[in-house]
Amino acid sequence: MAKNKAYGTEKDCLRSMCPVSxxxxxxxxxxxxxxxxxxxxxxxxLYSELIDSPENIPTNILADRLKxxxxxxxxxxxxxxxxxxxxxxxxxxxxxxxxxxxKELAVWGNKYIEGTMxxxxxxxxxxxxx
Amino acid sequence: MAKNKAYGTEKDCLRSMCPVSxxxxxxxxxxxxxxxxxxxxxxxxLYSELIDSPENIPTNILADRLKxxxxxxxxxxxxxxxxxxxxxxxxxxxxxxxxxxxKELAVWGNKYIEGTMxxxxxxxxxxxxx
Numbered sequence: 405m406a407k408n409k410a411y412g413t414e415k416d417c418l419r420s421m422c423p424v425s426x427x428x429x430x431x432x433x434x435x436x437x438x439x440x441x442x443x444x445x446x447x448x449x450l451y452s453e454l455i456d457s458p459e460n461i462p463t464n465i466l467a468d469r470l471k472x473x474x475x476x477x478x479x480x481x482x483x484x485x486x487x488x489x490x491x492x493x494x495x496x497x498x499x500x501x502x503x504x505x506x507k508e509l510a511v512w513g514n515k516y517i518e519g520t521m522x523x524x525x526x527x528x529x530x531x532x533x534x
Numbered sequence: 535m536a537k538n539k540a541y542g543t544e545k546d547c548l549r550s551m552c553p554v555s556x557x558x559x560x561x562x563x564x565x566x567x568x569x570x571x572x573x574x575x576x577x578x579x580l581y582s583e584l585i586d587s588p589e590n591i592p593t594n595i596l597a598d599r600l601k602x603x604x605x606x607x608x609x610x611x612x613x614x615x616x617x618x619x620x621x622x623x624x625x626x627x628x629x630x631x632x633x634x635x636x637k638e639l640a641v642w643g644n645k646y647i648e649g650t651m652x653x654x655x656x657x658x659x660x661x662x663x664x
Contacts (some may be wrong), residue, residue, distance in 0.1 A: 419564075420588035423643025423650035424571050424636055430647075434549075434562040441554050458550035477646075498646050505642060506554055508635040513553025516607075516628050517560075520553035 430476050431502070432482070435461055436469050440478065440502050441496070445528065449492040478502070503528070539631065546560050561632070565591055566640070568601050570625070571633050575658065579622040608632070633658070 405471060418426045430438055455466055465490040470493060473479045478499040484492045505529045513520045548556045567596055568589060571577040577664045585596055589619045600623060608629040614622045643650045 419590070420586065421649055421651050422568075423572075423647065423652075424642040425589050426647045426650050427566055427643040428564045428567060430560045432562070432564040434558045437558060437562070438555055439553075441654060458552065459555050460549070462543070465619070501642060501645065505635065505638040508551040508638050509557045512635060513557040515631065517548070517553065517556045519551055520556050522553075523553050 417510065430472075430478075435459075435465050436473065436505075437502070439466065440485065440499060441470050441506055443479070443493065443495050443504055444506060447531075449494060451491075454493070473499070493507070547597050559609075560602070565589075566603065567597050567632070567636065569596065569599050569603065570629060571636055573609065573623065574630070574633060574636060577661075579624060581621075581623075584623070603629070 414453050418429050420426070429512075431440070435496065438461065439454060440455065442454055442457060448454050451466070451470070454470075455461065470481070474481055474493075476498075477496055479493045481491045481493055482494055496531060510528060511524060514522050535542060547633075548559050550556070555560065559571070568587065571583060572584055572587060576583075577586050581596070584600075585593060594664065600609065602609075604611055604623075604630075607626055609623045609625055611621045611623055613619050641654060644652050
């Protein structure tokens, strides 16, 4: 079980053992999934890329969500440069496996929220190719 | 477009026209989907049933989320008794169509969060039969 320094083990902060509720304990807020979306669909890896979203994620929220996602094992932080050391973020398999959930969000949004952008055919299925 | 008295039209409170982000603007919190879960999978319709969840949803949060879900057209409130008038809540088709999303939450939760309950085969697919 992933260890989260700030909150103990995952199990300590789950409200119940319902799998739906437990996932919401990790990604159930307005911002977390958007960070995953940008990594999964747009190939973003750098903080400077992730901060640049149409939703204008506040910098303190982005920093917090990256820490939580790393603690939950959804992303990994790796140095890509020395002096000064700089980090990039990559989705783990656990993060990649959020794709079907993100697809369902988009399907429902396109069906029921007027004016939302419809992604090109296949866009949600593929790893990002720049 | 559904009118939300407290917040104007849906479009006024969307952060962007991304369908993923727009859905999170409606259901992106730790509690809203749990209310839908209980109606969809357990057939709950009454406030007294919905307040009785293993996650101990606070009463002010339940009341707020029911209002938001109604404003978003995900549920409908109908009187089922006169003197005193009492209401029940039912999912609309828009609410029913959150089923695939809730299924994906459960799939990911069962795969990645140790100890979560695995629903019986077919449980997530069927309308609730008491």
